[in-house]
Amino acid sequence: MGTAPDGPGADGRAGGAAPRPPRRRPKPPGPASAELAGLCAATAAEPGLRGTPAAEELRRFAALCGQPLRVAVVGDVSAGKSTLVNALLATRMALVQLAEATAQVTWYHHPLVGPTVAATDAAVAVPYPLFPLSDRIVLGDTPGMNTASDRQLVTEDMLRGARAASASATAVLYLCGTNLSEAAARTCTEFALSTAGPLTEGLNVVLVASKADGVDGGADTWNAVEENLLRQARLPGAASVAVAQQLAETARCGMLTRDHLGTLRAIAADEELTAVAGHGWDALGRAWAARGHPADALPPLKEVAATTYAIARSLPPLRAGEVADSDGLARLWEDLSGLRRLEERLSLLARHADVLTVDSVTARLLRATASWDTGPARLVRERLAALRTRPACAGLERSAADLALDGLTLRHVPPGDRALAARALRALPMKDRELLATARTWAAHARRPRRLLARRVAEIVVECCLTRLDSRNRDQGRDG
Ligand SMILES: Nc1nc2c(ncn2[C@@H]2O[C@H](COP(=O)(O)OP(=O)(O)O)[C@@H](O)[C@H]2O)c(=O)[nH]1
Ligand SMILES: [Mg+2]
Structure with a gap:
């Protein structure tokens, strides 16, 4: 499927604005995901599990943990999903048309990633082309959510992670125009809840005000549309970006x-x-x-x-x-x-792919165990609980807190305070007095009665500053 790619320079066409695709190798999510992959693979090989459907599921979860962030493009029929996918791929791969076209989830990925899914009637994988973000994301085009047929079930199942785990998404771009319907808000919330960890609720959802070229009225209009979507979604971690994807394509x-x-x-x-x-x-x-x-x-x-x-x-x-x-x-x-702003958001999510992957796989794995025999189910639950205490997982909380600094949850905190918190969490150079001042400011933020998530992020910032100060004092003690 897909139209023939238009090579730069072909037919007297311009070379376009496409940034050169990276020659870099695809980047796995990180050490915690690798540890989780190991846990899944080892459990699948346990004598009691060998050959069972649970072992099969575990192996697929293990494969998922080694892939770049899996981002699905979701929305109604004709929302402009395939057009956006083409723009992100910088190649016209996905079929664009007015009628409902896509019947399967199609995952586009770096040729060195793979296989991303076992090809089924619900999903296919396309190991081509190299695209600007191909070292950091795997990109899925999906059937529309409001189809006349059963095709939307394919998307709903993928979002819920109900079918083959390997066909599921870690993050979604929800294309919704200028308004988010109640049904769309519910879908986003369900996806967020079914993939979230203790600190990541909604961080993996990007609301895309698509076909934004239809909204005209000055520079502030797109901002107003983005704010409106965030209000309608009522999902604290979510981000929103207005995009005119046909221009981008x-x-x-x-x-x-x-x-x-x-x-x-x-x-x-x-x-x-x-x-x-x-x-x-x-x-x-x-x-x-x-x-x-x-x-x-x-x-x-x-x-x-x-x-x-x-x-x-x-x-x-x-x-x-x-x-x-x-x-x-x-x-x-x-x-x-507006495409580049969307790509910046995707790059940011990809930087935090480790925590997003671990949280979504853990949440889905825990749900999967509900239909397993008690023995293997208990084993997996115990191992997952122990996983969080491993050194490989030490950076997960800081990563989630860093990502949350951008969102609605912490909007009430002055930008300067958030910038200092980000420096602390990313281990960027800071003077002792800056760390101390940041710890004090954020201790005050942590005491204000806010959502639990806001308080927890503030506590993580304080802990991080104090730990950094502490280790410096110890180093100086040793040197002196
Ligand atoms: N005005 C406008 N129309 C668009 C834009 N993107 C796509 N379309 C049109 O919307 C229709 C459906 O696009 P498509 O990408 O196939 O939607 P999908 O069903 O969500 O995959 C096509 O006729 C496109 O030309 C856009 O940015 N602006
Ligand atoms: Mg389409």
Whole structure:
């Protein structure tokens, strides 16, 4: 499946704005996930379990623990999931169309990761292409949530981790437009609860205000849309990002040509056309025809731009001579699309893949044990409880607290305090007095009556500062 990729330079097309895919090898989540993988594999090999469905499940969980962060793109039919997947892949792999298209979850992954799933009727894996984040995430395109058929069951099962564990997601991008329906909010909450650990509730959910080019009204509009989604989700750890994915796909996949640029330049050079450029295709089309321009020049631009949002916003930089060629136009549209902000959020989640993976696999494994025999179920529960005390897991709490610093839970804390906490948690250089001041400030935050999660994060920051001070004092004691 999928359309043929458009190679840079093919058909006179521009090279696009796609950053070069990394040559780096895929990065496993981290030491705690590796330890959990070992636990699963060792338990699967126990004499009492060999050959049972529980052993099979454990082996799949073990494989999951070795993969980069598994991110599923979820939302209604035609929300723009496949278009967003193409933009992130920087290649037109996923089939884009108005009707319901995707019948399986398709996992795109670095060729050196694998196999990410056992191919089934519910999921397939595609070890191609290298994409900008391919060393850090495995990306899943999913059937829409509101399909007329049973296809949405495939997505619901994947989110719940109900079918083969290996087909499940560790994080989701939920595409929802400007409003989050009650049903969508419920789906996000269920996913968050079924994958969360003690500190990670909702941190693995990103609400994407998709097709944001349809929302026009100045720079603050997208911010307002993002805030609105966060309020509607009522999920403290969640993040939200507005994205115009079709612009992103056009820019990233080398779809802009010299002809597109020529048409835009003609609009930019004409005051009357410029005045109507942001008012929709009909108004622009009428003015364009009235000025005697060829009728066949506008449709190709409409095809790659969707709405006139990007047309209007491209005109000032064009008139200022800031766009030299179609590559320059692609970079501008990539900026306008908001895709890079979404990639930054994904990179951040990938940096914390260890805790997100351990928490989601643990939560799912615990649920899986409910249908096992008591012996193996108890064994796994005991081993999971012991896992958290291992040295490999020592950094998990700090990692989760660091990620939570960004979210709604800690919005009430001044940004300066949060920045210091982040420095402390990431073990960045800090003077003794800075560590002490940070410990005091956050001890005060911990005493304020807030949600349990906010208090716990504050306590972790304090513990972290005091531990760092303590180890320094001990070092100095030894030196002196
Ligand atoms: N206006 C606008 N339309 C878009 C955007 N992204 C996708 N579309 C259109 O929405 C339709 C469905 O897109 P698709 O990616 O196949 O949606 P999916 O069913 O969620 O995978 C297609 O006609 C796209 O051209 C966007 O950023 N802006
Ligand atoms: Mg699709």
